[in-house]
Amino acid sequence: xxxxxxxxxKGVPQDLLEDLGVQILLGNTYHLYLRPGxxxxxxxxxLHGFMSWDRAILTDSGGFQVFSLSELRKVTEEGxxxxxxxxxxxHFFSPESAIAxxxxxxxxxxxxxxxxxxxxxxxxxxxxxxxxxxxxxERSKTYFEEHKQEVPWGTxxxxxxxxxxxxxxxxxxxxxxxxxxxxxxxxGRLPRASAPxxxxxxxxxxxxxxxxxxxxxxxxxxxxxxxxxxxVEIGFPGYAIGGLSVGEPREVTREVVEATVQxxxxxxxxxLMGVGTPEEIAQYASMGVDMMDCxxxxxxxxxxxxxxxxxxxxxxxxxxxxxxGPLDPACGCxxxxxxSRAYLRHLYAANEVLAQVLNTIHNLSFYLDTxxxxxxxxxxxEGTSSLSGVSSQPKP
Amino acid sequence: xxxxxxxxxKGVPQDLLEDLGVQILLGNTYHLYLRPGxxxxxxxxxLHGFMSWDRAILTDSGGFQVFSLSELRKVTEEGxxxxxxxxxxxHFFSPESAIAxxxxxxxxxxxxxxxxxxxxxxxxxxxxxxxxxxxxxERSKTYFEEHKQEVPWGTxxxxxxxxxxxxxxxxxxxxxxxxxxxxxxxxGRLPRASAPxxxxxxxxxxxxxxxxxxxxxxxxxxxxxxxxxxxVEIGFPGYAIGGLSVGEPREVTREVVEATVQxxxxxxxxxLMGVGTPEEIAQYASMGVDMMDCxxxxxxxxxxxxxxxxxxxxxxxxxxxxxxGPLDPACGCxxxxxxSRAYLRHLYAANEVLAQVLNTIHNLSFYLDTxxxxxxxxxxxEGTSSLSGVSSQPKP
Numbered sequence: 001x002x003x004x005x006x007x008x009x010k011g012v013p014q015d016l017l018e019d020l021g022v023q024i025l026l027g028n029t030y031h032l033y034l035r036p037g038x039x040x041x042x043x044x045x046x047l048h049g050f051m052s053w054d055r056a057i058l059t060d061s062g063g064f065q066v067f068s069l070s071e072l073r074k075v076t077e078e079g080x081x082x083x084x085x086x087x088x089x090x091h092f093f094s095p096e097s098a099i100a101x102x103x104x105x106x107x108x109x110x111x112x113x114x115x116x117x118x119x120x121x122x123x124x125x126x127x128x129x130x131x132x133x134x135x136x137x138e139r140s141k142t143y144f145e146e147h148k149q150e151v152p153w154g155t156x157x158x159x160x161x162x163x164x165x166x167x168x169x170x171x172x173x174x175x176x177x178x179x180x181x182x183x184x185x186x187x188g189r190l191p192r193a194s195a196p197x198x199x200x201x202x203x204x205x206x207x208x209x210x211x212x213x214x215x216x217x218x219x220x221x222x223x224x225x226x227x228x229x230x231x232v233e234i235g236f237p238g239y240a241i242g243g244l245s246v247g248e249p250r251e252v253t254r255e256v257v258e259a260t261v262q263x264x265x266x267x268x269x270x271x272l273m274g275v276g277t278p279e280e281i282a283q284y285a286s287m288g289v290d291m292m293d294c295x296x297x298x299x300x301x302x303x304x305x306x307x308x309x310x311x312x313x314x315x316x317x318x319x320x321x322x323x324x325g326p327l328d329p330a331c332g333c334x335x336x337x338x339x340s341r342a343y344l345r346h347l348y349a350a351n352e353v354l355a356q357v358l359n360t361i362h363n364l365s366f367y368l369d370t371x372x373x374x375x376x377x378x379x380x381x382e383g384t385s386s387l388s389g390v391s392s393q394p395k396p
Numbered sequence: 397x398x399x400x401x402x403x404x405x406k407g408v409p410q411d412l413l414e415d416l417g418v419q420i421l422l423g424n425t426y427h428l429y430l431r432p433g434x435x436x437x438x439x440x441x442x443l444h445g446f447m448s449w450d451r452a453i454l455t456d457s458g459g460f461q462v463f464s465l466s467e468l469r470k471v472t473e474e475g476x477x478x479x480x481x482x483x484x485x486x487h488f489f490s491p492e493s494a495i496a497x498x499x500x501x502x503x504x505x506x507x508x509x510x511x512x513x514x515x516x517x518x519x520x521x522x523x524x525x526x527x528x529x530x531x532x533x534e535r536s537k538t539y540f541e542e543h544k545q546e547v548p549w550g551t552x553x554x555x556x557x558x559x560x561x562x563x564x565x566x567x568x569x570x571x572x573x574x575x576x577x578x579x580x581x582x583x584g585r586l587p588r589a590s591a592p593x594x595x596x597x598x599x600x601x602x603x604x605x606x607x608x609x610x611x612x613x614x615x616x617x618x619x620x621x622x623x624x625x626x627x628v629e630i631g632f633p634g635y636a637i638g639g640l641s642v643g644e645p646r647e648v649t650r651e652v653v654e655a656t657v658q659x660x661x662x663x664x665x666x667x668l669m670g671v672g673t674p675e676e677i678a679q680y681a682s683m684g685v686d687m688m689d690c691x692x693x694x695x696x697x698x699x700x701x702x703x704x705x706x707x708x709x710x711x712x713x714x715x716x717x718x719x720x721g722p723l724d725p726a727c728g729c730x731x732x733x734x735x736s737r738a739y740l741r742h743l744y745a746a747n748e749v750l751a752q753v754l755n756t757i758h759n760l761s762f763y764l765d766t767x768x769x770x771x772x773x774x775x776x777x778e779g780t781s782s783l784s785g786v787s788s789q790p791k792p
Contacts, residue, residue, distance in 0.1 A: 342432070
């Protein structure tokens with residue numbers, strides 16, 4: 001899932017994301033809650049209407065951003081008081097208020113409110129944090145069940161040329177993701193949206209969002225197992241592995257994922273939050289992970305770091321100043337098909353905005369291609385570990 | 397002509413420019429000379445190959461940027477010594493070296509090296525400056541005639557899928573602009589480029605660039621007439637009116653244009669440099685101006701100022717925070733067809749890069765639509781002054 005923190009994948013228009021084959025985007029509740037605010041998004045029929053994106057969307061609960069971005073965070077049983085990283089204003093997230101925000105944002109998949117345990121942490125601290133996340137998961141689910149009909153899909157989106165029932169549209173397109181039935185991680189591309197829609201009017205068809213639970217437990221494998229089992233006991237249509245990529249060695253991440261994923265049901269989507277390099281996402285998929293999100297392809301692109309079939313390239317290097325070849329000869333994206341490394345290097349060196357745009361398009365294309373290969377291998381019954389090593393090593 | 401200073405229209409990929417119907421781009425010799433340097437561009441077959449743009453390109457001579465951007469400028473009969481605005485390094489432009497740079501950049505239309513007279517200026521100063529521009533025009537033409545075969549079109553561009561003879565390709569596409577014959581300002585869109593090309597190899601077909609002369613003379617109408625007549629005497633396939641938009645009142649600009657354009661041949665393109673608002677470009681076209689360039693649509697877009705059929709909009713205003721309507725209901729661009737004002741306002745307020753991208757696409761679309769209406773009116777034999785007033789007044 002490409003990350004579209006503020007209802008935008010930085011620099012890339014939605015129609016180009018569609019052309020890239022993006023099936024689902026991630027939005028960050030913490031950021032959207034601060035700007036433009038949940039009410040603004042709700043009035044536009046949720047994120048789908050607001051950002052004119054008819055394919056699937058997932059929002060996190062804000063728990064991780066509160067942990068990593070906000071200032072003067074204070075955690076109690078009730079929830080988290082924090083100061084905005086933007087203006088220092090004071091805010092409060094509880095399981096109830098976070099889920100209320102996520103319902104207002106109207107993504108297809110929303111996440112329970114959890115506490116992301118810091119790394120490193122003592123075992124006592126990991127257990128206490130895990131226990132609270134379990135209590136918060138219960139509260140998230142309770143609030144969601146009582147309020148899930150408030151999702152702003154109960155609206156007719158009025159576009160310039162067409163009337164489309166938003167609920168039906170989204171239900172059809174996101175049925176697989178939303179379904180509580182078997183989840184086919186090798187599924188094909190979601191159907192292309194019909195027409196861009198905009199505006200809001202009348203009532204709904206009863207479709208609701210899917211609330212996923214999140215496993216915590218720090219780096220302790222026994223706690224992870226317990227967290228997984230007890231989260232499954234609460235019961236969700238999908239499960240995420242949270243609390244990783246918080247500074248621990250990659251080897252530890254891998255161990256924790258392996259130890260956790262086996263305790264999550266195979267007939268529900270299993271979502272590993274916040275990873276990783278192209279090799280890593282192929283490896284995690286081979287362990288049974290169905291969904292991943294990461295800022296790496298988009299953030300690296302903005303720093304001129306590009307993933308290619310020949311290794312990672314830092315396009316700012318002078319060695320590319322006269323390189324007439326395409327960025328990645330094996331890539332079919334619109335950037336590799338049209339521009340030379342010399343041109344991309346120039347755009348980056350001259351601080352041209354187009355550098356961000358083109359670099360991001362390529363990196364997303366590379367990631368999406370990697371996942372297409374992973375799905376293809378799964379369909380063929382092959383392992384996916386052979387798909388690693390395609391990319392992240394610096395070019396020799 | 398949209399401005400693509402550093403071989404990029406800031407934030408907009410070339411294929412989207414093609415979709416917008418852009419026929420010709422302007423590149424700035426001063427900027428390209430500093431970054432990435434003329435030799436780099438020449439090796440890629442000129443700007444066409446370097447930026448993968450098969451439609452027409454015009455470069456200025458650097459005279460205006462040296463005047464407006466560089467530091468410690470020192471002008472002598474020989475040329476201009478100046479310090480780079482980037483790193484303070486010292487450089488020298490003469491008519492000969494500027495034309496050499498423009499030949500290396502390989503645009504379809506290149507401009508003589510002129511001195512842009514400052515405003516305000518005494519009559520003596522205006523005359524002296526005009527006389528030097530005339531001598532520099534002679535030198536520009538002489539150098540060009542002796543070196544025009546050095547244009548880097550003498551190359552085969554090797555794309556991933558196709559071999560295209562760059563010379564033929566560009567000749568076919570830019571024939572009207574390059575031709576010394578009658579110039580039809582109502583001409584349709586240039587044929588769409590076949591396939592993106594890249595790389596460099598072997599010999600040419602003898603096509604050359606078109607060197608245009610530039611009229612100066614400050615705000616003195618008699619000097620402008622004299623400059624026009626003497627520039628025409630030197631003889632160029634097209635003529636530009638320079639030295640305007642340097643701080644003078646708009647009414648003065650209009651007067652000078654009117655007084656100058658009548659002394660330029662109607663069977664050659666007449667190019668007014670550095671203007672203007674949508675109303676102004678329609679007005680200047682009605683005076684007989686065939687070509688214009690301006691950073692206004694692209695620069696204003698980056699500041700959230702958007703031209704619409706209902707007036708100029710500052711999208712940052714809070715009044716648009718919940719506005720579900722399209723930016724301009726009368727506009728058919730991909731931005732107005734898909735996104736709401738509320739979304740565009742959010743992108744701008746949150747400092748998202750996509751704001752720049754989408755705002756620029758819309759403003760360019762608005763400008764190009766304005767010029768399409770102008771050409772249509774000319775074809776119908778109607779005046780174009782009725783096309784003004786479409787846009788630039790702030791929305792009531």
